[in-house]
Amino acid sequence: MQNRLKTATIIFLFFISLSAAGQKLVNSPLSRFNLGSMEPAGSFRSLGMGGIGTSLRDNTSIFITNPASYSSLDTNSFVFDFGIDYSINIISDAGAKYSSDDFNFDHLIIGFPLSKKIGFAAGIVPLSNGYYKMTETVKAGDPGYDELTGAYSALHSGEGGFTNVFLGTGIKLNKNFSAGVNLSMLLGQVRRLNQFSFVDNSNAFNNNSTENLQMGGINFDYGLQYTTTLKNNFFVNAGISLTSSKYYSTKYENGSYRVTNSGIRDTLSYISDDSSKTFIPGTLRVGISAGKKNKFTVGLDYTTTKWSNARIPGAEGFLGDKQSLLFGAEYIPEKYANYSYLRRIEYRIGAHVEDNYLVLNGKQLKEYGVTAGLGLPLRRTQSKANLFFDYTKKSGMIITNSHIENYFTVGLSLNFYDFWFIKRKYD
Numbered sequence: 001m002q003n004r005l006k007t008a009t010i011i012f013l014f015f016i017s018l019s020a021a022g023q024k025l026v027n028s029p030l031s032r033f034n035l036g037s038m039e040p041a042g043s044f045r046s047l048g049m050g051g052i053g054t055s056l057r058d059n060t061s062i063f064i065t066n067p068a069s070y071s072s073l074d075t076n077s078f079v080f081d082f083g084i085d086y087s088i089n090i091i092s093d094a095g096a097k098y099s100s101d102d103f104n105f106d107h108l109i110i111g112f113p114l115s116k117k118i119g120f121a122a123g124i125v126p127l128s129n130g131y132y133k134m135t136e137t138v139k140a141g142d143p144g145y146d147e148l149t150g151a152y153s154a155l156h157s158g159e160g161g162f163t164n165v166f167l168g169t170g171i172k173l174n175k176n177f178s179a180g181v182n183l184s185m186l187l188g189q190v191r192r193l194n195q196f197s198f199v200d201n202s203n204a205f206n207n208n209s210t211e212n213l214q215m216g217g218i219n220f221d222y223g224l225q226y227t228t229t230l231k232n233n234f235f236v237n238a239g240i241s242l243t244s245s246k247y248y249s250t251k252y253e254n255g256s257y258r259v260t261n262s263g264i265r266d267t268l269s270y271i272s273d274d275s276s277k278t279f280i281p282g283t284l285r286v287g288i289s290a291g292k293k294n295k296f297t298v299g300l301d302y303t304t305t306k307w308s309n310a311r312i313p314g315a316e317g318f319l320g321d322k323q324s325l326l327f328g329a330e331y332i333p334e335k336y337a338n339y340s341y342l343r344r345i346e347y348r349i350g351a352h353v354e355d356n357y358l359v360l361n362g363k364q365l366k367e368y369g370v371t372a373g374l375g376l377p378l379r380r381t382q383s384k385a386n387l388f389f390d391y392t393k394k395s396g397m398i399i400t401n402s403h404i405e406n407y408f409t410v411g412l413s414l415n416f417y418d419f420w421f422i423k424r425k426y427d
Helices: 002-021 044-048 067-072
Strands: 077-093 096-113 118-129 132-138 152-172 177-198 206-229 234-243 246-259 265-273 277-280 283-292 296-305 322-331 346-360 363-377 384-395 404-419
Touching (some): 044 322, 044 346, 044 363, 044 384, 044 404, 067 118, 067 152, 067 206, 067 234, 118 177, 152 206
Antiparallel strands (some): 077 096, 077 404, 096 118, 118 152, 132 152, 177 206, 206 234, 206 246, 234 283, 246 265, 246 277, 283 296, 296 322, 322 346, 346 363, 363 384, 384 404
């Protein structure tokens, strides 16, 4: 048992360093604003069902959106879930199309019981991605060309993002109610560059501006679940969870420079503030699900965050309240079928509709998405491989001169379930 715990600890620490250094290189101009583009967080079982999870409970999976669900973990069991994904973003703008893609680590989550009524979970999940890269070259005859400054090229780029590392516990209060709490540590930074290079620098200086936002701190998530079992293994679950609002320690830098003809950089303005705070408002989630144990589940989640109350350096005017509706379903033809592997597969489908937290030109972006997934049982065990697919459209049609993003993601995770705390009589 001790060797297995040591192995899990080493793997966990390895992925902490990996997630802190990793960068999803999928180009999205929308990542220029606020904290970057928000990433969906959770196991691929949850994401395959549209992202629902506030009311879900299962002894082989961990649903991080409500820590009360950790109390469902079996005594003596251990759950280890890690996932990787491949994403491609196709951008449409005035008839032109551009695409970028990347393959990256997504999440690591572990869970095990502390007692018959108490479960524990920990993990690393993404919060946002700040990567983008846009270039433009303006020559004589192009729109925006000015004879005074002449031809020029522009580069707008960003990198970095933010990650949540969490640990939490859930406790079964009685037959129907469970409660839980997560302690999460947010960490990361985004760096942005705007660079203008003029062909004829005798009349205009090359200009650069940089922005760096570094943020970190500890916060808490609270959750409550109610579950009732009906006749013939039917059930109804309800859940609610809250992420507290929080002021995070912040270091913010913003500088503007020009490069003279002799190559000397001249500072026009520079701001460095490591004493300010970034305020991120709380998130409320409510959910309900129903179904038949080991057969089917349907569920609905609603989440809301008043991002208009946030205070993020450099993000003034770009923040709107975020609301999401998540739908999902799972169907298992015959969980313990002896002769048909296809009947043991878990089939999932879902959808999500969302007001994005980004506001451009006074209009808020919209998101629409559909999801699907499969749970593929591994031989002679309750472990499984989870496949999930998500298509999300980020629409700017209501915004003048805005582009449209079509975002496709395919993910694979291994969900290992084992009895790690049983003393074996024989080796």
